[in-house]
Amino acid sequence: MTVLLHLCTPAERTAYELAGEIAPASLAEIGFVHLSTPEQVALPAQRLFAGRTDLQLLVLDPAAIAGAGVEVRWEPGVPGDPESMRFPHAYGAVPASAVRAVQPYRPGPDGFTEPEIG
Known part of the structure; x- marks a missing residue:
C-alpha cells in the first residue's frame, strides 16, 4: 500500500486526536497540510527538527484522504x-x-533517514 506521512510532535498528535483531524497551523497560514512520502520525510525532518528524538510519523492512507474530499x-x-x-x-x-x-x-548518528514503514 502506498502511504503518505505527516511528521509531528507528540503534543501535535494529541491535539489532532482530540480534534478528529490533522489541521496544523500551516493549514490556516498557507492553505495546506505538509505531507511526505517515506522517501522524502528525512529532508524536512532534518531541516526542521534536527536533534529531536521525540518525533512521530502519522502513516496516512491516501485513499481515505481522497475519500474525505481533501x-x-x-x-x-x-x-x-x-x-x-x-x-x-x-x-x-x-x-x-x-x-x-x-x-x-x-x-x-547521521541524522534522519528514510523510515521503515510497517
Missing part, C-alpha cells in the same frame, strides 16, 4: 530542495480516520 497536490518544496522533488500537500484538514499507524521517528 485534494492532495504534488508541489515543489522550499528553495534548496531538489528541483525535481514534489511534495504532497493536502488542501484541507486530513481526517483522523486516514491515520493507519503512528510510529516514532528518531534520528540515527
Whole structure:
C-alpha cells in the first residue's frame, strides 16, 4: 500500500486526536497540510527538527484522504530542495480516520533517514 506521512510532535498528535483531524497551523497560514512520502520525510525532518528524538510519523492512507474530499497536490518544496522533488500537500484538514499507524521517528548518528514503514 502506498502511504503518505505527516511528521509531528507528540503534543501535535494529541491535539489532532482530540480534534478528529490533522489541521496544523500551516493549514490556516498557507492553505495546506505538509505531507511526505517515506522517501522524502528525512529532508524536512532534518531541516526542521534536527536533534529531536521525540518525533512521530502519522502513516496516512491516501485513499481515505481522497475519500474525505481533501485534494492532495504534488508541489515543489522550499528553495534548496531538489528541483525535481514534489511534495504532497493536502488542501484541507486530513481526517483522523486516514491515520493507519503512528510510529516514532528518531534520528540515527547521521541524522534522519528514510523510515521503515510497517
